Amino acid sequence: MPAEIILHHYDTSPFSEKVRLMFGIKGLAWRSVVQPVIMPKPDLIPLTGGYRRIPVMQIGADIYCDSQVILAEIERRHPKPKVVTGVDWAVNLWADRLWFQATVAVVFAEMGDRVPKEFIADREKLSGRPFDVNAMKAAAPFMRAQWRAYAGWIEDGLTGDFLGGKTPSLADVAAWMNVWWLSASAPKIADELLAGLPRAQAWRDRLRAIGHGDRVEMTPAEALQAATTTAPSDDGECAPGDPSGLKKGDAIVVQADDYGRDPVEGVLIHLGNDRVTLARECGELDVVHVHFPRAGYVLAKR
Ligand SMILES: N[C@@H](CCC(=O)N[C@@H](CS)C(=O)NCC(=O)O)C(=O)O
Structure with missing residues (x-):
């Protein structure tokens, strides 16, 4: 059975509403984990490694931070109907x-x-x-x-x-x-x-x-469990000649360039024009892959 789509969000969050509408357009079933509106977020941070903003999408052990990479991943996994066009x-x-x-x-x-x-x-x-x-x-x-x-x-x-x-x-x-x-x-x-x-x-x-597609609530504990019982979906690849000069396996840190700049550390496993992915090992979770957009995020070697 394919891993379920889990959205960590809260109802009044405007950036989450983008993702909920995308679920509606694609007619998708998804699990909803309601996270707190303010810190602390003890059930979210173990998954992201420090990123605190909402929404975060989780599919098994793949964690997508920021609505930009979330929407791109939904479009990639569920290409019909096509939503992303032109610029x-x-x-x-x-x-x-x-x-x-x-x-x-x-x-x-x-x-x-x-x-x-x-x-x-x-x-x-x-x-x-x-x-x-x-x-x-x-x-x-x-x-x-x-x-x-x-x-x-x-x-x-x-x-x-x-x-x-x-x-x-x-x-x-x-x-x-x-x-x-x-x-x-x-x-x-x-x-x-x-x-x-x-x-x-x-x-x-x-x-x-x-509407929002087919939403069914899930507890944060079930979401953590979903991350531990699956492996990340693929190994990623790093495009040669990336302007950052970073290479697969580098220890890196990623942070937003606007607000909520909490750094997330990990090992670089995927680098493209649109997305950066790092692998993190954390406590009781084995390995999770954490995905961020390139636009709006800063990467550095540790
Ligand atoms: N660039 C981010 C911005 C996300 C954002 O600002 N989310 C708001 C909620 S809508 C937030 O995280 N506020 C602080 C919080 O909820 O802790 C995205 O596209 O997901």
């Missing part, structure tokens, strides 16, 4: 970074005063910057204008039912996260910012109707 990955990074920054500012300008202080302290540690609700309120008019400009691109890009044409593409999935989160946490503002954009509004309803 979708570039659109994905724009939606993850520029558009998301605007969404964060607009959302927390609205609900920042109601957020528990433990959450604020956690996110300050994660970003290395103050979580300043007053600054977000002051920036809100500018950020709302940015958000509206980005939503306008969606309106203009919708020549069919989806940005991908007749069927949803990765561009739809990437953009959806921002619209979904704002609509869920500040519905009145979302409606204001989508006013006069009828195609974007109908697109939001269409994506919402797709």
Whole structure:
């Protein structure tokens, strides 16, 4: 029996929503492990080796960190229907970074005063910057204008039912996260910012109707067990001439280049333009392969 797809996530996580929608588009069955919204995450860190962000996908002893590599792996294992086309990955990074920054500012300008202080302290540690609700309120008019400009691109890009044409593409999935989160946490503002954009509004309803595939809950202990009873899926290969100069077997450290930069150490086993994989041995787990995207991550020799 093939190993199950396990998603470590929590329901309010926008980056997880990208993956849940991808499961819906592909019609996949998956297991859901709900992780805490703030540190500590004692059931996640043993799998990732230090990476704390959400979502993380696990298939047996393969651990995929970051929605970029998660979506790429789902597309690779389940190519139908095809979701990734053209320069979708570039659109994905724009939606993850520029558009998301605007969404964060607009959302927390609205609900920042109601957020528990433990959450604020956690996110300050994660970003290395103050979580300043007053600054977000002051920036809100500018950020709302940015958000509206980005939503306008969606309106203009919708020549069919989806940005991908007749069927949803990765561009739809990437953009959806921002619209979904704002609509869920500040519905009145979302409606204001989508006013006069009828195609974007109908697109939001269409994506919402797709759902999340077939979700069944799993305990963190079962997920750890799934990692110990399987071996990683393949041995990987390192493309010669990679600009990093790194070679298979090197002891390396990988970390995000934006926030949540907790380093993950391991032995390099796969290096391509889109993905880096390291092998880690950890305690009661034998060997797990931990996969990260290249775009947005920094690698160094230890
Ligand atoms: N580039 C990452 C960003 C992930 C991210 O920022 N996730 C948020 C939740 S949506 C997070 O991890 N927040 C801190 C936490 O949950 O501990 C990705 O695409 O997965």
